[in-house]
Amino acid sequence: MRRRPKKLFSVAAVLLAAGKGIRMGEDKLLLPIGDRSLIEETVSLFVNAGVDPVIVVVRSEDERMKALLQPLGVTVAENPFSDSEMLDSVKIGVKKLPLQECRAFLIHPGDQPLVEPATVRRLIRTFFRQTEKTMAVPSYKGRLGHPVLFDKSLYDEIVNLESDSGLRPLIYGRNDRLLTVPVQDPGVVMDIDSWDDYRRALQVWAARHLTGARR
Numbered sequence: 001m002r003r004r005p006k007k008l009f010s011v012a013a014v015l016l017a018a019g020k021g022i023r024m025g026e027d028k029l030l031l032p033i034g035d036r037s038l039i040e041e042t043v044s045l046f047v048n049a050g051v052d053p054v055i056v057v058v059r060s061e062d063e064r065m066k067a068l069l070q071p072l073g074v075t076v077a078e079n080p081f082s083d084s085e086m087l088d089s090v091k092i093g094v095k096k097l098p099l100q101e102c103r104a105f106l107i108h109p110g111d112q113p114l115v116e117p118a119t120v121r122r123l124i125r126t127f128f129r130q131t132e133k134t135m136a137v138p139s140y141k142g143r144l145g146h147p148v149l150f151d152k153s154l155y156d157e158i159v160n161l162e163s164d165s166g167l168r169p170l171i172y173g174r175n176d177r178l179l180t181v182p183v184q185d186p187g188v189v190m191d192i193d194s195w196d197d198y199r200r201a202l203q204v205w206a207a208r209h210l211t212g213a214r215r
Contacts, residue, residue, distance in 0.1 A: 009124050010103040013046045013147070014093035015039075015056045016086060017065060017110035018079040028192055029110050030064065033205050038192065039065065041113035041205075043072050049120035051106065057093040087166045091159050099152055103128075107167070108147035114187030114204055115147065123149055126181045133179035135171060138188040144180065145188030 017029050017039050029039040036044075039056070046054050053075050058065045060078040069076055077096045079089050090107060097105055104127065106120070119138060127136040127149050134151040137144050148171060150158070163169050171178060192198050 009050055009121075009128075010101065011051050011105060011124055011149070012097050012102045013051045013054045013106040013108060014077075014090065014097070015042060015046070015054065015074075015108050015110050016089050016093070018057050018059045018062075018084070018089045019086070019110075023193055024195060024198070027062075027065070028198065030068070031198060033113060033202060034209065037068060038113050039110050040068065040072065042108070042110050043069070043074055045113065045115055045117050046106070046108070046120065047073075049117035049124075051120065051124075053098065055093050055096045056110070057089040085164075085166070087161065087163055090167060091161075094155065094158050097152075097155070099155060102152060104149055104151050106147040106149050109191055111192040112146050112187065112190060113192075114190050114201060116185050116187060119183050119185040119188060120147065122183060123147070123181050127179060130179065134177045136179040136181055137171065138183045138185070139180045140183055140186055140188050143189045146191075147188075 030037050033041050043054055043056065055075045055077055056069055057077045057079055058069070059082065060080040061082070066076055075096055077093050079092050081088055094105070123136055123138055127133070134154055136149040139145065148167070157170065158167070161167070161170055186204070190201060190204070192201055
């Protein structure tokens with residue numbers, strides 16, 4: 001593996017990779033994009049943004065995923081509940097955070113590999129320039145996307161949250177706590193839930209790499 005970029009922020013990331021990808025008939029996170037898998041590409045965007053540590057939540061029985069992640073220098077957090085909701089994976093990942101070492105943390109789906117590292121850096125820097133908000137989310141053409149950035153003061157609220165709709169009540173229930181950061185990056189709203197989404201992601205990835213490396 002290439003040498004890791006210098007850590008730029010006191011920010012960690014929790015990546016959610018414990019889903020079964022049932023809609024596509026196979027584990028979409030292991031599908032190729034360029035010369036690596038979707039989950040490897042997603043990990044790399046945070047590493048290249050200067051975020052450390054990166055915690056990846058996987059299914060306990062997913063030995064293939066764990067083997068793929070092992071050389072990447074990430075922390076693997078195992079979700080032992082095969083039929084759990086996404087919020088369960090969020091809590092498992094958040095509980096692995098080194099709170100003494102980070103001021104904030106990002107939460108991001110493993111199936112959104114097209115976010116630019118520069119977008120992550122912009123989100124973090126914009127958040128740290130203000131003191132009123134405790135969450136930040138990127139916005140592309142009026143659509144809110146990922147990753148979502150949380151101040152570490154929200155740790156207890158997240159691990160104790162009970163919700164049938166994941167983190168949405170926390171993020172969108174109190175707009176006075178949410179900072180919206182406009183970006184020119186469609187990757188923040190591009191997840192991969194179907195084969196059409198996957199084909200579109202491959203086209204975007206190829207177009208970007210024709211013009212140079214990620215920013």
